[in-house]
Amino acid sequence: MATFVLVHGAWHGSWCWKRVRPALQAIGHDVFTPTLTGLGERSHLLSPGVNLDTHIDDIVNLILWEDLTHVVLCGHSYAGAVISGVADRVAERIGAMVYLDAFLVEDGQSVHDALPAAHRELQLDLAQRVGDGWKVPPIPAEVFNVNPADRAWVDSQCTMQSLATFQQPITLIAGPLTPPSTTFILATGFRDSPFPPFYDRARVKGCATGTIDCGHDVMLDRPEELPSILAGVAAGEPAAM
Secondary structure, eight states: OOEEEEEOOTTOOGGGGTTHHHHHHHTTOEEEOOOOTTSGGGGGGOOTTOOHHHHHHHHHHHHHHTTOOSEEEEEETTHHHHHHHHHHHSGGGEEEEEEESOOOOOTTOOHHHHSOHHHHHHHHHHHHHTSTTTEEOOOOTTTTTOOGGGHHHHHHHOOOEEHHHHHSOOOOSSOOOOGGGEEEEEEOSSTTOSOHHHHHHHHHHTOEEEEESSOSOHHHHOTTHHHHHHHHHHTTOOOOO
């Protein structure tokens, strides 16, 4: 059985994996769903100093202190940048990577660098108007085409995030894992998505790729399919998408 570390995206927390986690555990896998510093139940730790390195450290330290090996490391959305940094630091402990509708950034690039200009300017404007200049309020669930039944709940659960997490460039020293161990899954069911270019980048790099027809929060919109996909990646036989 595999060991999964599932890392949530911007403004979310461990709570977003609450349907996927038990499904993977039910078939014998170990599953960790940490909440990044300053978000969710750790929102009391939010400060201007929380940046991308903070979140990379969160996951690296989980892996080291739990002594995890052969990890299937999955990052959703913003956490694509997080898992790239984690794999760069503890590559020997990672068995496979899954970018779930996520940012695939290059060395020296920040999430803001990778965003379309209109998306970036909107975040900066919201940070100035609503977030005291250093934190960004959540994007409404409706924008990400989260299924209607979950939208109010998602909006109530999401929390502010430090602007520095989006603006700090990533430093990659060791380089990415070999493409056969990396999978990129693109959600095709929401408008104005910034993620197709990263899907294309993954294909060019030789990574395994697939699409799934749902909104951005795949773990909420497709909680039955996603565990099967992840289990397939762990087995070295990615599920058809």
